Amino acid sequence: MRTNSATNLFPSATHAQPKRKMSRMARQEELTGWLMAGPWIIGLILWTVGPFVAAGYLAFTDYDILSRANFVGFDNFERMLFADPLFWTALKVTSIYAVVSIPLQMALGLFLAILLNMRIRGLTLLRTIYYLPAVLSGVAVSLLWIWVFSADWGIINFVLSLVGITGPSWLSSEKWALPALITMSLWGVGSGLIIYLAGLQGVPTELYEAAEIDGAGRWPKFWQITLPMISPVLLFQLIIGIIGALQVFTEGYVMTEGGPNNATLFFLLYLWRNAFQFLKMGYASALAWAIFIYIMALTLLVLRSSAAWVFYIGEIKGRS
Amino acid sequence: MSSYPARKTFTSIRLVNFLEKAIVYAILLAGTLVILTPFWWMVTTSLKTPAEVFTFPPTFLPHKIIWKNYVDIFQKAPFLLYFRNTIYVVLLDMIGTLLSASLVGFAFARLRWRGRDLLFLITLATMMLPGAVILIPRYLIFKELHWLDSFRPLWVPSFFGYAFFIFLMRQFYTTIPFDLDDAALIDGCSHFGVWWRILLPLTRPAMAACAIFTFNATWNDFLGPIIYLSSQDKLTLALGLLNFRGPHTTDWHYLMASSVVAMMPVILLYFFAQKYFIQGVVFTGVKG
Numbered sequence: 001m002r003t004n005s006a007t008n009l010f011p012s013a014t015h016a017q018p019k020r021k022m023s024r025m026a027r028q029e030e031l032t033g034w035l036m037a038g039p040w041i042i043g044l045i046l047w048t049v050g051p052f053v054a055a056g057y058l059a060f061t062d063y064d065i066l067s068r069a070n071f072v073g074f075d076n077f078e079r080m081l082f083a084d085p086l087f088w089t090a091l092k093v094t095s096i097y098a099v100v101s102i103p104l105q106m107a108l109g110l111f112l113a114i115l116l117n118m119r120i121r122g123l124t125l126l127r128t129i130y131y132l133p134a135v136l137s138g139v140a141v142s143l144l145w146i147w148v149f150s151a152d153w154g155i156i157n158f159v160l161s162l163v164g165i166t167g168p169s170w171l172s173s174e175k176w177a178l179p180a181l182i183t184m185s186l187w188g189v190g191s192g193l194i195i196y197l198a199g200l201q202g203v204p205t206e207l208y209e210a211a212e213i214d215g216a217g218r219w220p221k222f223w224q225i226t227l228p229m230i231s232p233v234l235l236f237q238l239i240i241g242i243i244g245a246l247q248v249f250t251e252g253y254v255m256t257e258g259g260p261n262n263a264t265l266f267f268l269l270y271l272w273r274n275a276f277q278f279l280k281m282g283y284a285s286a287l288a289w290a291i292f293i294y295i296m297a298l299t300l301l302v303l304r305s306s307a308a309w310v311f312y313i314g315e316i317k318g319r320s
Numbered sequence: 321m322s323s324y325p326a327r328k329t330f331t332s333i334r335l336v337n338f339l340e341k342a343i344v345y346a347i348l349l350a351g352t353l354v355i356l357t358p359f360w361w362m363v364t365t366s367l368k369t370p371a372e373v374f375t376f377p378p379t380f381l382p383h384k385i386i387w388k389n390y391v392d393i394f395q396k397a398p399f400l401l402y403f404r405n406t407i408y409v410v411l412l413d414m415i416g417t418l419l420s421a422s423l424v425g426f427a428f429a430r431l432r433w434r435g436r437d438l439l440f441l442i443t444l445a446t447m448m449l450p451g452a453v454i455l456i457p458r459y460l461i462f463k464e465l466h467w468l469d470s471f472r473p474l475w476v477p478s479f480f481g482y483a484f485f486i487f488l489m490r491q492f493y494t495t496i497p498f499d500l501d502d503a504a505l506i507d508g509c510s511h512f513g514v515w516w517r518i519l520l521p522l523t524r525p526a527m528a529a530c531a532i533f534t535f536n537a538t539w540n541d542f543l544g545p546i547i548y549l550s551s552q553d554k555l556t557l558a559l560g561l562l563n564f565r566g567p568h569t570t571d572w573h574y575l576m577a578s579s580v581v582a583m584m585p586v587i588l589l590y591f592f593a594q595k596y597f598i599q600g601v602v603f604t605g606v607k608g
Binding site for chain 2: 026029030036037040041042044046047052058112116118126130131135136139143145147187191194198246249271276281288289295296299
């Protein structure tokens with residue numbers, strides 16, 4: 001019996017006892033609550049809120065670890081916006097990566113989830129296989145894909161040669177390096193897929209039955225029932241996808257080192273270089289703020305727009 | 321209309337259904353082929369001789385399976401050391417995450433205290449906070465603590481809790497009937513006792529999901545180790561693998577063998593604990 005958290009964010013409020021003066025037991029509960037959450041509150045200040053505020057301060061300094069930080073006003077931001085073409089390159093590369101890979105991943109994931117939801121035999125096995133790449137990430141996967149994309153000996157160019165295409169030198173080609181990394185990201189389609197599948201399984205079958213009685217075909221059923229019913233899941237995946245894709249790092253670092261000619265200079269990679277290679281902590285903090293604002297703006301935009309395309313079942317039932 | 325309309329429609333529907341199923345299976349099988357090919361490519365390469373690695377068209381199976389590649393890599397690089405370092409970080413991180421997520425989740429879901437709901441909202445907000453923005457100040461904090469080039473920056477924060485796992489645990493706690501707590505409290509059990517004796521055992525599936533996610537995230541982590549670790553004897557697997565590559569390596573049979581070795585624990589865990597994986601993902605992804 002699971003409580004739907006979207007509709008009941010603070011469930012224990014429903015079992016709250018009638019208000020009275022704080023008894024000994026209530027005081028104890030209060031104390032235990034604070035004690036148990038204590039480490040988290042300290043950690044929140046120490047590892048999250050504190051650093052967050054500090055990043056805001058550092059962005060206005062020229063801190064370089066070696067010498068004291070000087071306050072430089074908006075210098076870092078001015079440089080970023082008007083005198084640093086690589087900032088715009090990094091922003092562009094990362095945006096293209098996100099804009100192409102997220103919709104592709106979502107569409108492909110949803111498509112496969114719909115197929116898997118068609119009372120298929122061997123569902124468990126198929127689901128296991130599709131989700132497998134999603135549990136792997138990091139350096140080993142990047143190394144594997146360097147070899148997959150190898151121009152002369154790689155499996156992709158071999159498959160292309162079977163149909164008479166001479167494949168490009170993927171990762172060392174300015175034109176193909178980013179598409180290669182996007183293709184690679186589709187390998188992880190399983191992470192969204194199993195969530196969509198669970199979402200699809202939660203759509204009440206009565207809706208489809210009713211639609212069939214009304215003579216609805218496949219497409220109307222998809223557009224009028226399936227899509228609206230799982231739109232909250234899509235929204236969640238879209239936001240997670242934006243936050244993740246705009247912070248890609250390992251692939252760029254391991255597979256292409258941002259190249260060739262900055263064609264895969266992901267934002268976080270550029271930030272990392274400024275901070276930990278050039279020790280420009282102040283400038284890198286300004287970059288961090290830029291990506292933070294960018295991610296927040298996009299997230300807010302998506303959330304704002306979601307009123308138009310996300311459908312919550314509570315709306316028709318008239319409860320919240 | 322023919323005289324047997326019902327029968328005719330019946331067979332044509334069956335035919336359409338059959339074709340449809342066939343197409344669905346064909347697409348799904350093609351998909352699994354695409355998913356599995358890179359794995360196949362990695363494993364076969366890891367078992368080939370260097371000469372066979374560089375042949376075009378590539379061989380589907382190695383002419384002769386060279387198991388020795390897997391022995392060689394342990395002599396070419398201190399893989400056992402990398403494993404030990406990685407396991408050290410992963411274990412501490414798991415213990416910290418489980419302990420903090422379970423306790424803090426309990427406090428959020430089952431105890432009433434002032435400021436709780438506000439703090440929970442802040443917790444949710446930090447889940448949205450991109451890690452990039454706090455990367456540098458965190459580094460500077462650990463530098464001040466003289467923790468650079470130690471494993472501490474990688475595991476100490478876990479004992480203070482991660483928002484995502486606290487959220488996951490809290491959501492799970494709210495699905496358990498509150499009567500259990502009340503009954504135990506009436507019997508004189510403390511709140512701490514309620515957590516330890518009653519709810520901790522009941523949250524085992526969610527704890528398993530937390531444990532697995534933490535294991536994976538820490539095992540695969542690259543950004544953390546590359547920022548905080550530098551000594552050769554402190555490298556984790558992720559960094560060790562990168563080291564192993566060298567600037568212009570051509571030892572792809574060794575590189576793929578070491579990638580297989582590095583992925584193996586995650587793959588094995590996935591196959592054995594798949595249920596918890598999928599439950600956990602679905603629980604946070606759909607219900608969250």
